[in-house]
Amino acid sequence: MDIRPEDFERFEAYWSGEMLEPNRQQLEIDLLVDPLLQQRFAEYKRIREGLDQLARKEVHKQLKALDQSLDAIPQHRHQKVKSKTRVLFLFGGLAACLSLGWLFYPEGYSVDNLPHEEGIPLLMADQDNRVFDSAMSSYRSVDFSEAARAFSGLPDMEENDTILFYLANAELRSGNSAIALKHFKALTDRRESVFYDKARYYVAMAHWSAGNDREAFGLLRQIAKEPKHPYRHQAQAAVEQME
Amino acid sequence: MNGYFVSLSMVNEQVYFELYRNCRADFLRWSTFSYNLSSEDARDLYQETFLRIWDNLQKGKLQAFSSSGRTYVFAVGKHVVLDFLSKQQRLVPHSDLSALEQGEDLLQDQHNSDHTSHVIQSGLNQLEQRERSLIELFYFKRLDMHSIAEQLGYKNADVAKKRKYEVFRKLCNLVNSRIKSPVS
Numbered sequence: 307m308d309i310r311p312e313d314f315e316r317f318e319a320y321w322s323g324e325m326l327e328p329n330r331q332q333l334e335i336d337l338l339v340d341p342l343l344q345q346r347f348a349e350y351k352r353i354r355e356g357l358d359q360l361a362r363k364e365v366h367k368q369l370k371a372l373d374q375s376l377d378a379i380p381q382h383r384h385q386k387v388k389s390k391t392r393v394l395f396l397f398g399g400l401a402a403c404l405s406l407g408w409l410f411y412p413e414g415y416s417v418d419n420l421p422h423e424e425g426i427p428l429l430m431a432d433q434d435n436r437v438f439d440s441a442m443s444s445y446r447s448v449d450f451s452e453a454a455r456a457f458s459g460l461p462d463m464e465e466n467d468t469i470l471f472y473l474a475n476a477e478l479r480s481g482n483s484a485i486a487l488k489h490f491k492a493l494t495d496r497r498e499s500v501f502y503d504k505a506r507y508y509v510a511m512a513h514w515s516a517g518n519d520r521e522a523f524g525l526l527r528q529i530a531k532e533p534k535h536p537y538r539h540q541a542q543a544a545v546e547q548m549e
Numbered sequence: 550m551n552g553y554f555v556s557l558s559m560v561n562e563q564v565y566f567e568l569y570r571n572c573r574a575d576f577l578r579w580s581t582f583s584y585n586l587s588s589e590d591a592r593d594l595y596q597e598t599f600l601r602i603w604d605n606l607q608k609g610k611l612q613a614f615s616s617s618g619r620t621y622v623f624a625v626g627k628h629v630v631l632d633f634l635s636k637q638q639r640l641v642p643h644s645d646l647s648a649l650e651q652g653e654d655l656l657q658d659q660h661n662s663d664h665t666s667h668v669i670q671s672g673l674n675q676l677e678q679r680e681r682s683l684i685e686l687f688y689f690k691r692l693d694m695h696s697i698a699e700q701l702g703y704k705n706a707d708v709a710k711k712r713k714y715e716v717f718r719k720l721c722n723l724v725n726s727r728i729k730s731p732v733s
Contacts, residue, residue, distance in 0.1 A: 356668070
């Protein structure tokens with residue numbers, strides 16, 4: 307059964323829901339009265355359903371991969387917390403729980419605690435910025451490992467606040483908290499930088515991610531009290547989560 | 550037709566996946582606390598929510614959304630969660646044979662559908678690279694014909710559209726040669 311071009315166009319429009327109501331009704335009537343058209347439509351439908359199903363599978367695969375990348379850090383961290391908890395119960399028991407430090411023992415670091423950092427739109431790109439664009443494009447596509455690799459290869463990486471900020475973010479979101487911490491700390495030495503305040507918050511998150519919970523807790527509590535800090539609410543939420 | 554696909558093409562992958570990433574933490578928290586779901590179920594249902602959004606885009610039920618589409622995500626998500634819960638709570642008596650038959654029908658449908666998509670995948674693999682790209686860019690990546698023409702080097706959108714029809718027909722023939730059963 308060969309689908310004619312004019313039928314194909316109608317089927318495409320009908321299937322995608324773009325057909326206007328009168329045309330839609332007309333096609334449905336035609337399908338009722340024309341057995342040949344019915345056969346053509348059945349053939350179109352079979353292929354189209356198969357293609358839609360393949361597209362859906364592809365999207366599902368990508369969503370799963372995205373989930374894995376988002377879960378990568380918390381899973382690692384939860385394992386650490388679980389084993390720490392076991393050690394506490396087995397050896398420390400009550401004495402450890404009574405010590406002030408452990409009362410403030412923070413749990414549950416997750417990449418979900420990290421605020422969304424959009425990245426920079428690439429609309430203004432020029433020839434010289436190709437490497438930067440490629441890194442930023444990876445960052446915006448949530449491919450943080452590739453973004454970190456690309457950002458760290460840029461020649462003015464150390465001097466440029468923007469590159470350093472997104473490089474540090476990419477490292478943190480890839481689970482490399484030690485490297486992220488180093489870069490965020492470098493930014494906190496630059497008080498004039500537009501990233502200064504955010505970098506302080508991320509220093510705390512990098513500490514938390516690395517298991518340096520007390521440093522993280524102290525910094526976050528301080529940030530939560532600063533009325534003008536852009537991430538004071540996130541810091542407060544993290545403090546409450548830790549408490 | 551073009552107008553529709555131009556507007557749909559704005560719903561590019563980046564916006565879709567960015568929305569997925571941005572709403573995820575809140576959705577997982579909300580569904581876990583509000584419906585007492587396990588974190589594993591919450592994650593699965595979040596994926597299902599986005600697959601339904603994808604289906605809606607595919608069927609033209611949703612012509613455009615932006616990264617501020619949180620409300621829409623949660624509205625769809627609520628339906629997905631309630632469907633899941635109602636399926637879990639539904640008890641099927643052993644004597645209810647019609648329900649069992651219905652289940653068997655569903656399994657058969659699933660089997661047929663998997664078989665068809667497998668055959669179509671084989672058909673796609675037999676197409677030439679440029680032809681396959683044309684199909685994938687239009688039906689998978691949802692690009693409009695102008696972008697496809699530009700990307701694949703066709704003279705204009707009309708030429709690309711004509712070529713799409715020809716490739717679709719070729720795919721039909723390839724699939725038909727592999728599926729023996731008549732078209733129902």
